[in-house]
Amino acid sequence: MTRTAAYLAKRVLLIIPALFFVSIISFSLVFLAPGDPAEVLLSSPQGSPSPEMIEAYRVRMGFDQPVYVQYLLWLNNLLHGDLGYSYMSEQPVADTIMKCFQATLKLSIVSMIISIVVSIPLGILAAVKNNTAIDDFCRFGALIGVSIPNFWQAFLLIILFSIYLDWLPVAGYGDGGDLEHMILPAIVLGTSSAAVTTRLMRSSLLEALNQDYIITARAKGLPERVVIGKHALRNALIPVVTMLALSLGFLLNGAVVVEWIFGWPGIGGLVVDSIYKRDYTMIQGSILFIAMIFVILNLIVDISYTFLDPRIRYETMD
Amino acid sequence: MRQWIKNRNVLIGLSIIFFLIFIAVFAPQIAPHDPEKAYPKIRLEPPSKEYPFGTDHLGRCILSRIIFGARISLLIGLIVISGSLLIGIVLGTISGYFGGFADNAIMRLVDGFLAVPSMFLAIALAGTLGPGFFNMAIALIAVEWTSYARVVRGSILSVKEKEFVEAARGLGEGDFYIMFRHILPNIISPLIVIATLGIGYAILAAAGLSFLGFGVQPPTPEWGSMLDDGRLFMRKAPYIMIFPGLAIMITVLAFNFLGDGLRDEMDPRFRKEIPQ
Numbered sequence: 001m002t003r004t005a006a007y008l009a010k011r012v013l014l015i016i017p018a019l020f021f022v023s024i025i026s027f028s029l030v031f032l033a034p035g036d037p038a039e040v041l042l043s044s045p046q047g048s049p050s051p052e053m054i055e056a057y058r059v060r061m062g063f064d065q066p067v068y069v070q071y072l073l074w075l076n077n078l079l080h081g082d083l084g085y086s087y088m089s090e091q092p093v094a095d096t097i098m099k100c101f102q103a104t105l106k107l108s109i110v111s112m113i114i115s116i117v118v119s120i121p122l123g124i125l126a127a128v129k130n131n132t133a134i135d136d137f138c139r140f141g142a143l144i145g146v147s148i149p150n151f152w153q154a155f156l157l158i159i160l161f162s163i164y165l166d167w168l169p170v171a172g173y174g175d176g177g178d179l180e181h182m183i184l185p186a187i188v189l190g191t192s193s194a195a196v197t198t199r200l201m202r203s204s205l206l207e208a209l210n211q212d213y214i215i216t217a218r219a220k221g222l223p224e225r226v227v228i229g230k231h232a233l234r235n236a237l238i239p240v241v242t243m244l245a246l247s248l249g250f251l252l253n254g255a256v257v258v259e260w261i262f263g264w265p266g267i268g269g270l271v272v273d274s275i276y277k278r279d280y281t282m283i284q285g286s287i288l289f290i291a292m293i294f295v296i297l298n299l300i301v302d303i304s305y306t307f308l309d310p311r312i313r314y315e316t317m318d
Numbered sequence: 319m320r321q322w323i324k325n326r327n328v329l330i331g332l333s334i335i336f337f338l339i340f341i342a343v344f345a346p347q348i349a350p351h352d353p354e355k356a357y358p359k360i361r362l363e364p365p366s367k368e369y370p371f372g373t374d375h376l377g378r379c380i381l382s383r384i385i386f387g388a389r390i391s392l393l394i395g396l397i398v399i400s401g402s403l404l405i406g407i408v409l410g411t412i413s414g415y416f417g418g419f420a421d422n423a424i425m426r427l428v429d430g431f432l433a434v435p436s437m438f439l440a441i442a443l444a445g446t447l448g449p450g451f452f453n454m455a456i457a458l459i460a461v462e463w464t465s466y467a468r469v470v471r472g473s474i475l476s477v478k479e480k481e482f483v484e485a486a487r488g489l490g491e492g493d494f495y496i497m498f499r500h501i502l503p504n505i506i507s508p509l510i511v512i513a514t515l516g517i518g519y520a521i522l523a524a525a526g527l528s529f530l531g532f533g534v535q536p537p538t539p540e541w542g543s544m545l546d547d548g549r550l551f552m553r554k555a556p557y558i559m560i561f562p563g564l565a566i567m568i569t570v571l572a573f574n575f576l577g578d579g580l581r582d583e584m585d586p587r588f589r590k591e592i593p594q
Contacts, residue, residue: 014429021430025439033446143578147570149522151529152545152563159556253437257526271438272530275445287442291433 004306011302015295022291023078026284027071033280038063042087083285088277093285097267101289103173104259104266107189108251110182114190115197115247120240122194123201127236128228130206138198145195150254154188154261171263185262189254193247200243205236238308245301249294325583331514331576338569342388351379353386353539362555371561374544375551380558383539384565390540391521391569394455398520399513401459406466407509411497413467414474425471428464436461440523444532454533458520469512473505507584511577518573525566541566 038058042049049057058064062073077084083093126138161184162170174181208214209232217227255268263269267286274282341348351369357377365372371380413424431439443457477483478501486496525542527533534540536547541562548558 014426017426018429018433021427022433025430025434026442029442029446032443034448143571143574144567147518147522147567147574149525149529149542149545149563149566149570151526151542152559152566155545155549155552155559155563159552159559163553163556249435253435256437256441257530260530268438271441275441275532280446283442283446287434287438290435290438294435295433 007306008303011299015299018295019292022288023075024071026287026291027074029283029287030280031067033278078288083288084281086274086279086282088274088279088282093281096270096282097285097289100265100267100270100286101293103264104252104255104268107182107185107255107259107264107266108248110179110186111189111193111251112244112248114186115194115251116244118190119194119197120201123198123240124205124228124233126198126202127205127209135202138202142195142198142202145191145198148192150188150192151257151261153191154184154258157184157187158261171261173263173265181262181264185258185264188258189251192254193250196250197240197243197247201236201240204239205232208232208236211235238305242301242305242308245297245304249297252290252294325579327575327579328583329579331572331574331579334568334572335576338388338392338572341385342392345386345389349379349382349385351382353378353382354537362551362558364555364557372555372557374547374558380544380561383544384541384561386539387541387544387562387565388569390451390534390538391524391566394451394458394524395517395521395573397455398458398462398524399517401455402462402466402516403509403513405459405463406468407470407502409463410467410470411474411502414471415478415493415497415501421471424467428467431460431464437523437526440527441530441532444527449532449535451534454524454527457527457532458523461523462516462520465512465516466509469508470505473508474501477501477504507580511581511584514573514577514580518570518577521573522566522570 038054039049042054042057062070065073081094083097085091086093086096089096122138122141126135129135158170161168168184169181172181205228209228211232214227214232217231218224222231252268255266256271257268258264259266259269260272267290271283271286271290274280274286355378357373359377360369360373361375361377363369363373363377369379369381371384374380374383409424409428413421434442440457440461443460444454447453447456474497483496483500486500491499524533525540525545528540528542529546531543531546534543536543544562545559548555548562552559
């Protein structure tokens with residue numbers, strides 16, 4: 001157990017340097033943009049600011065200070081939970097992000113349910129019927145799922161269900177994000193994550209079926225249903241269950257384009273909009289926030305893995 | 319090589335990829351029309367004999383634009399993968415071979431990049447750097463190099479202590495000679511697999527960036543931005559949304575087929591028959 005504890009402590013501590021680098025990446029974004037940061041921040045679609053405005057803003061925001069001083073000031077605010085104010089809406093960045101994250105979370109949960117319902121049975125089916133037409137079909141479907149551009153899939157669904165059949169709204173949040181508005185984006189996000197989980201479920205079950213204890217179980221004369229359901233599936237589900245937290249990260253990735261297309265007020269759409277508006281405080285805040293969520297999800301994956309699967313070898317995981 | 323071709327997935331993937339390369343190279347000869355020339359009189363025409371995939375909102379031939387679009391997509395895939403491999407191999411090799419402080423510093427940097435979901439990072443970078451082919455390539459390399467660095471490092475750790483490396487060291491060969499002459503050739507197969515899959519991912523992500531307007535700019539024919547163009551007209555002319563998306567999917571699918579097939583061939587674990 002001490003080794004487990006040491007591993008977990010190391011794993012948790014490693015988050016700190018990771019988030020430190022993320023903070024540097026987010027902070028540098030303003031400097032990557034062509035032009036002077038003050039000008040970049042003050043520029044709006046309405047036009048460029050006057051030189052006096054820029055100078056006043058530079059002093060007020062500390063842009064006249066050396067870069068590392070600016071970074072430390074920014075980091076200090078950050079550690080106090082202050083992500084600054086949106087240049088466009090003048091709302092606190094943290095408030096907007098929290099509101100958007102709720103919408104994203106809601107959509108992610110529904111997508112996740114769709115993904116699980118589709119992928120687990122298909123993955124099991126493909127593994128059990130290994131090297132048959134059914135397996136080929138499931139594998140091909142999963143390959144299509146990872147290869148299809150999610151924005152294209154979104155438009156195909158909109159054309160079919162919203163334009164031709166007129167069953168569902170084209171886009172929007174509806175009454176606080178109702179199911180009607182959620183269903184199409186959730187299908188798009190759910191299918192791409194389902195494709196990944198199906199493949200994992202299949203390969204994981206195939207590997208389990210290849211183990212010696214399965215041969216023993218079969219030799220004992222146990223019915224195939226018990227061999228697969230009780231012996232193989234239990235072990236095969238471990239990586240799949242732990243990976244579900246990671247596939248939430250996968251959903252976040254897809255959310256960037258999908259939320260924007262469907263006008264879903266989540267954090268993915270927020271990032272795209274903020275970039276269009278050059279709202280850098282908002283971009284920095286969103287990137288940091290999403291990285292924090294992502295890092296925590298990964299931590300959960302690793303920790304649950306160590307507890308669920310005692311065979312895990314810690315030294316291979318760093 | 320011959321046994322790989324026998325793998326069905328490898329065969330399908332390679333055939334499609336060669337077909338796409340052929341189209342990209344001979345685009346000016348194959349395309350029936352000028353991909354950038356607008357004919358406002360024939361805008362949003364449905365597919366016909368003259369325009370097999372129809373025309374877009376400016377009256378440009380969609381088929382010709384898709385044919386020329388293959389150039390951009392294959393090129394971005396190639397550039398992103400080359401850049402990522404270069405950075406990944408150099409940093410991963412240093413990290414795995416030398417260990418210690420260099421290893422720690424590089425791996426923490428990798429953790430930092432991996433902490434941001436790739437599409438968020440790519441969009442933030444491409445969006446701030448400004449639109450354009452090369453900025454898009456930089457943004458995508460920034461999100462892809464990490465996986466190569468990790469794979470290279472992991473593979474090096476696993477072969478570093480093998481006898482043949484010990485032997486080379488015993489013969490008095492230098493670190494760099496050992497790394498490139500003895501270790502790299504031994505880790506090439508996992509790299510080929512993830513690089514193949516990585517090209518597919520890069521093409522998909524690039525289409526997404528261009529779709530959002532952060533990549534290749536009009537009037538250059540690019541599949542993702544063609545979908546963005548068609549977006550406003552999909553009620554009137556839904557067919558303009560069909561073919562560019564299909565082109566992206568088939569291309570990405572081809573690289574995924576190839577990558578999957580190669581993995582099956584190279585990883586003996588997948589070749590084992592399941593006892594029934």
